[in-house]
Amino acid sequence: MFQPVLQGQPKVTPSAGRVAQNLSALRVRPDHPSRAHRPAASGQTVDATSSNGAVVAPAPTEPQELQDPSPAPGTRRASPRINVIKGTRWEKGIPPVMGAHLMASGSVAPISVSKGAGQGITPHMFLYPEKEITNTSILQYGNGDSGAAGLAEIVQSAAADAIEKKGSFTLVISGGSMIKALAQLAADSTASDFSKWHVAWADERNVALSNPDSNFKGADEAFLQKAGIPAQQTYALKEGLPVDETAKEYEGQLLRISQQVLPRNSAGFPVFDLVLLGIGPDGHVASLFPNRSQTAARKGWVLPVSDSPKPPSERITLTLPVINAAKEVGIVAFGDGKAEIVQRVLEVQALPGSLPAQLVRPDEGKLYWLLDAGSAGNLRSGKWEDAKAFPRST
Ligand SMILES: O=C(O)[C@H](O)[C@@H](O)[C@H](O)[C@H](O)COP(=O)(O)O
Numbered sequence: 001m002f003q004p005v006l007q008g009q010p011k012v013t014p015s016a017g018r019v020a021q022n023l024s025a026l027r028v029r030p031d032h033p034s035r036a037h038r039p040a041a042s043g044q045t046v047d048a049t050s051s052n053g054a055v056v057a058p059a060p061t062e063p064q065e066l067q068d069p070s071p072a073p074g075t076r077r078a079s080p081r082i083n084v085i086k087g088t089r090w091e092k093g094i095p096p097v098m099g100a101h102l103m104a105s106g107s108v109a110p111i112s113v114s115k116g117a118g119q120g121i122t123p124h125m126f127l128y129p130e131k132e133i134t135n136t137s138i139l140q141y142g143n144g145d146s147g148a149a150g151l152a153e154i155v156q157s158a159a160a161d162a163i164e165k166k167g168s169f170t171l172v173i174s175g176g177s178m179i180k181a182l183a184q185l186a187a188d189s190t191a192s193d194f195s196k197w198h199v200a201w202a203d204e205r206n207v208a209l210s211n212p213d214s215n216f217k218g219a220d221e222a223f224l225q226k227a228g229i230p231a232q233q234t235y236a237l238k239e240g241l242p243v244d245e246t247a248k249e250y251e252g253q254l255l256r257i258s259q260q261v262l263p264r265n266s267a268g269f270p271v272f273d274l275v276l277l278g279i280g281p282d283g284h285v286a287s288l289f290p291n292r293s294q295t296a297a298r299k300g301w302v303l304p305v306s307d308s309p310k311p312p313s314e315r316i317t318l319t320l321p322v323i324n325a326a327k328e329v330g331i332v333a334f335g336d337g338k339a340e341i342v343q344r345v346l347e348v349q350a351l352p353g354s355l356p357a358q359l360v361r362p363d364e365g366k367l368y369w370l371l372d373a374g375s376a377g378n379l380r381s382g383k384w385e386d387a388k389a390f391p392r393s394t
Helices: 016-025 144-166 178-187 215-227 243-255 320-324 336-347
Strands: 136-141 169-173 197-201 203-205 274-277 302-305 315-318 328-333 366-372
Touching: 136 144, 144 169, 144 178, 144 274, 144 328, 144 366, 169 178, 178 215, 178 274, 197 215, 203 215, 243 302, 243 315, 328 336, 336 366
Parallel strands: 136 366, 169 197, 169 274, 274 328, 328 366
Antiparallel strands: 203 315, 302 315
């Protein structure tokens, strides 16, 4: 069995096929922002054919770009194979029975918490994106640790850029496993002028801030306090309100942030510098769940959720227009447990709304997918150029 050995890192045991596949997509980009803070590593290439099967890989936080945003002239840019079905539109919305779709495993993807075909779902305009997202990087790190280090570098780089340009940095974070990855941010208190940071939440559970389920609590303990981000610049929800009022109050908090710190785009949505999202097994991001009204919303900044499929049931969430107005958006997915949903979102075109993560398409900003060997394990990145494997509508 082929066993790659990363220097000083725990042994990783991906399947030979997947290794071959990942190796075929391995390219280390010299100009990646994560290199901004330190000199380029050796730029070693992986010698997959070394006699004893052991492979000496480059320094752990070097991400492999699974998609080359600047292919050689005359060659097409390899991109996530979300085929575009132009000009088709179902005025009356999607037919209720089509709420699900075939997964790579052949089984029909579940509708989360379905009350039965067509029940309790919000029909979405059967509108596929007219154009592909042009500014996407799909980064694969060796493992969760190097991924967390890579995430910290992307955040610090975005912070440095924003503080230089407008004297402040606005960061939106999510809950779940991402909080652990964010702890790296406080590792080096000199890495950024944290007094210039403003932190808000992509979604929050409608619980007390001392409640273990509170995303604020998790982030506060993981890095906000350690980093010394001013309390008046961390926008936590107001406790003890019914969820509808919590959402209104939170939207009010964000609306009161000056346009110097939080500019608005031409549609009046806030332009955060960086929005970080986790992804759930059903493809939800923030608290935007499959086939839900909040996911279809095109107005408003913050919405209440009273029947979240993921406990706790009461939450508030930013809307998609707010997420897609951001300068940069990062979807963070580490570990084998994410492999199935990552493959579905990146390689299988779903009906709009049934995989909310597929609707994360920054209007003008940049989109990063931060993956590791586990979460990228089901991707067929080596075949993204293959029109048979990934047919395109245009
Ligand atoms: O409050 C929440 O629950 C989150 O913000 C949610 O959107 C999370 O990011 C995903 O569910 C992924 O969570 P995991 O990474 O823990 O699977």
